Amino acid sequence: KQYRIAVIPGDGIGKEVMPEGLRVLEAAAKKHGVSVHFDHFDFSSYDYYEKHGQMMPDDWKEKIGKHDAIYFGAVGWPAKIPDHVSLWGSLIKFRREFDQYVNLRPVRLMPGVPSPLAGRKPGDIDFWVVRENTEGEYSSVGGRMFPDTDREFVTQQTVMTRTGVDRILKFAFELAQSRPKKHLTSATKSNGISITMPYWDERVEAMAKKFPGVKWDKYHIDILTANFVLHPDWFDVVVGSNLFGDILSDLGPACTGTIGIAPSGNINPEGDFPSVFEPVHGSAPDIAGQGIANPIGMIWSGAMMFEHLGEKAVGKSIVDAIERTLAERTLRTKDLGGNADTTACGKAVADMVD
Amino acid sequence: KQYRIAVIPGDGIGKEVMPEGLRVLEAAAKKHGVSVHFDHFDFSSYDYYEKHGQMMPDDWKEKIGKHDAIYFGAVGWPAKIPDHVSLWGSLIKFRREFDQYVNLRPVRLMPGVPSPLAGRKPGDIDFWVVRENTEGEYSSVGGRMFPDTDREFVTQQTVMTRTGVDRILKFAFELAQSRPKKHLTSATKSNGISITMPYWDERVEAMAKKFPGVKWDKYHIDILTANFVLHPDWFDVVVGSNLFGDILSDLGPACTGTIGIAPSGNINPEGDFPSVFEPVHGSAPDIAGQGIANPIGMIWSGAMMFEHLGEKAVGKSIVDAIERTLAERTLRTKDLGGNADTTACGKAVADMVD
Ligand SMILES: CC(C)[C@H](C(=O)O)[C@@H](O)C(=O)O
Ligand SMILES: CC(C)[C@H](C(=O)O)[C@@H](O)C(=O)O
Numbered sequence: 001k002q003y004r005i006a007v008i009p010g011d012g013i014g015k016e017v018m019p020e021g022l023r024v025l026e027a028a029a030k031k032h033g034v035s036v037h038f039d040h041f042d043f044s045s046y047d048y049y050e051k052h053g054q055m056m057p058d059d060w061k062e063k064i065g066k067h068d069a070i071y072f073g074a075v076g077w078p079a080k081i082p083d084h085v086s087l088w089g090s091l092i093k094f095r096r097e098f099d100q101y102v103n104l105r106p107v108r109l110m111p112g113v114p115s116p117l118a119g120r121k122p123g124d125i126d127f128w129v130v131r132e133n134t135e136g137e138y139s140s141v142g143g144r145m146f147p148d149t150d151r152e153f154v155t156q157q158t159v160m161t162r163t164g165v166d167r168i169l170k171f172a173f174e175l176a177q178s179r180p181k182k183h184l185t186s187a188t189k190s191n192g193i194s195i196t197m198p199y200w201d202e203r204v205e206a207m208a209k210k211f212p213g214v215k216w217d218k219y220h221i222d223i224l225t226a227n228f229v230l231h232p233d234w235f236d237v238v239v240g241s242n243l244f245g246d247i248l249s250d251l252g253p254a255c256t257g258t259i260g261i262a263p264s265g266n267i268n269p270e271g272d273f274p275s276v277f278e279p280v281h282g283s284a285p286d287i288a289g290q291g292i293a294n295p296i297g298m299i300w301s302g303a304m305m306f307e308h309l310g311e312k313a314v315g316k317s318i319v320d321a322i323e324r325t326l327a328e329r330t331l332r333t334k335d336l337g338g339n340a341d342t343t344a345c346g347k348a349v350a351d352m353v354d
Numbered sequence: 355k356q357y358r359i360a361v362i363p364g365d366g367i368g369k370e371v372m373p374e375g376l377r378v379l380e381a382a383a384k385k386h387g388v389s390v391h392f393d394h395f396d397f398s399s400y401d402y403y404e405k406h407g408q409m410m411p412d413d414w415k416e417k418i419g420k421h422d423a424i425y426f427g428a429v430g431w432p433a434k435i436p437d438h439v440s441l442w443g444s445l446i447k448f449r450r451e452f453d454q455y456v457n458l459r460p461v462r463l464m465p466g467v468p469s470p471l472a473g474r475k476p477g478d479i480d481f482w483v484v485r486e487n488t489e490g491e492y493s494s495v496g497g498r499m500f501p502d503t504d505r506e507f508v509t510q511q512t513v514m515t516r517t518g519v520d521r522i523l524k525f526a527f528e529l530a531q532s533r534p535k536k537h538l539t540s541a542t543k544s545n546g547i548s549i550t551m552p553y554w555d556e557r558v559e560a561m562a563k564k565f566p567g568v569k570w571d572k573y574h575i576d577i578l579t580a581n582f583v584l585h586p587d588w589f590d591v592v593v594g595s596n597l598f599g600d601i602l603s604d605l606g607p608a609c610t611g612t613i614g615i616a617p618s619g620n621i622n623p624e625g626d627f628p629s630v631f632e633p634v635h636g637s638a639p640d641i642a643g644q645g646i647a648n649p650i651g652m653i654w655s656g657a658m659m660f661e662h663l664g665e666k667a668v669g670k671s672i673v674d675a676i677e678r679t680l681a682e683r684t685l686r687t688k689d690l691g692g693n694a695d696t697t698a699c700g701k702a703v704a705d706m707v708d
Pocket of ligand 2: 087246545546576
């Protein structure tokens with residue numbers, strides 16, 4: 001079988017880290033005798049928008065909807081194009097229209113990356129954040145009344161469906177069950193958000209009954225963020241709504257030193273649609289064009305992509321190569337105290353793959 | 355003038371830290387020739403609920419509505435009484451019915467309290483979180499449809515009014531203007547929450563025009579929580595909606611070592627109603643009755659109360675006494691590596707006041 005991957009570099013440093021991602025993926029696939037074909041697309045970028053007045057061609061779904069996965073750099077350039085055009089015109093469209101209802105991110109303290117948390121060492125922090133990726137607080141339902149008067153108000157609904165909540169919880173419980181600690185933590189706020197969050201809790205309790213082997217607990221989001229800082233070793237799999245998951249999956253990587261190397265997957269577990277794998281960092285216009293961007297997030301996202309495709313050995317070989325590369329100061333990029341440029345770092349990982 | 359303060363110890367360790375709070379407040383008031391009268395109330399507690407079947411008497415507003423402020427311990431005992439009864443029957447009632455639209459909490463790294471953040475020293479972290487305290491995500495508007503079917507869904511509205519948003523922003527900008535750095539940071543998520551959060555941003559921009567001396571910026575809540583961990587020195591005054599403020603005002607104190615000593619004010623700035631001052635920690639049933647609770651949060655809340663009443667010198671003398679107490683290991687409670695019990699710690703602060 002040959003995997004067909006759609007490659008979308010996007011904007012800014014997305015274009016600089018993508019070649020390094022591809023370099024490593026090709027090296028790893030070759031070593032493991034896995035065949036991969038990459039198709040390149042220039043849309044979902046500011047350049048495309050400038051030429052065509054929209055982020056993507058009308059037939060974007062035909063163009064990339066049949067691929068096995070989408071390997072994505074970064075999108076957005078706030079100084080040139082508003083977020084609601086760039087992000088809602090690409091990234092969030094993928095999530096919704098390809099039903100990528102799982103947003104998955106590892107929180108893992110890597111060698112060579114100093115943690116901002118005192119005294120934490122690689123191995124101390126190693127968990128996953130599972131985020132609902134299609135509904136919840138990111139609804140578009142709501143509006144404004146009495147504009148420009150003192151009575152003006154806006155309202156926006158959080159929407160949670162049984163289908164939407166149950167399927168993300170099922171994914172999270174299954175992930176927890178597959179791990180040695182078998183521990184799931186649910187993010188809630190049912191003491192303050194009095195309708196949707198108690199419903200979330202109710203569904204967690206119902207789902208937990210189907211996974212008797214999984215220990216689970218729940219924390220309100222306020223104290224949960226505090227515990228990410230105070231007790232990151234408590235967690236194994238953490239599941240949250242679209243908003244809570246968004247927060248926790250930036251805070252978690254921050255606790256492990258840098259969101260500059262974190263990967264993510266926007267996953268349709270059933271495989272009815274392609275999943276998107278992208279680094280957590282954005283397009284970073286401020287450092288674009290200098291060749292100094294850290295390619296690790298892009299490369300690590302590729303490892304997640306292979307895992308998702310069922311090629312676990314390829315994924316693991318890439319993650320191992322990342323760890324070995326980060327352990328050497330000279331192979332790290334500047335943001336991590338090293339002196340390698342984007343290409344040198346990418347080449348180092350590609351060489352380490354076995 | 356004699357200040358009249360309503361004293362409500364509440365539940366659990368609330369009852370243990372309250373006497374120490376009062377001890378210090380009395381000592382400080384005396385030193386500064388300020389006259390204070392304390393009225394004690396047993397409601398807003400599980401004990402009261404057990405006897406009367408409700409958290410507060412029907413005439414609670416008459417009983418405490420004319421006091422200059424309310425000095426509050428802690429409420430809630432999840433094993434005996436659900437949060438929505440205990441919290442919504444007291445604390446959240448106060449916030450709403452006494453229009454305490456400001457929730458104010460300092461984030462300050464104190465001597466003697468090790469920060470979980472590597473290399474941060476007292477003085478490095480010193481800012482305020484200003485939280486909208488009456489509307490936003492904590493609305494009660496919403497409901498459930500198609501219960502117990504596959505089509506089941508729940509929805510809950512976030513509501514932001516022009517009045518509600520503008521008054522909290524005004525408070526936050528005024529606070530920023532009164533501080534040396536004159537820097538305000540707004541918490542948003544307008545790239546994902548597409549109706550209410552852009553409205554919040556819009557009102558921030560409008561309010562900023564009235565405070566040309568204040569530098570301001572905004573961050574999406576996900577990266578803002580990351581920056582609390584990575585760059586806590588960036589902040590001076592941080593303002594957020596009810597939910598975002600709730601999260602940031604637990605995460606902030608966690609970054610300064612312990613939410614066990616953090617104070618808070620639920621403030622009606624106009625003084626039409628009494629404001630409530632309470633420690634951030636809850637009733638902590640697990641350690642109640644042992645005399646080991648840390649009274650600093652309670653005492654520090656008293657300092658905030660005096661500040662609010664306009665007695666800045668009294669407030670400052672209490673905060674100074676707290677700092678001097680925390681600096682001595684033997685005067686700290688066990689949770690901070692000391693060996694003082696609740697009373698010894700309270701007495702130490704009272705002795706230090708000048
Ligand atoms: C107990 C809970 C409802 C409350 C809140 O979320 O407002 C608490 O977390 C707080 O910050 O005072
Ligand atoms: C860019 C933004 C809309 C997005 C989100 O909030 O989902 C981002 O923060 C993410 O986590 O992928």
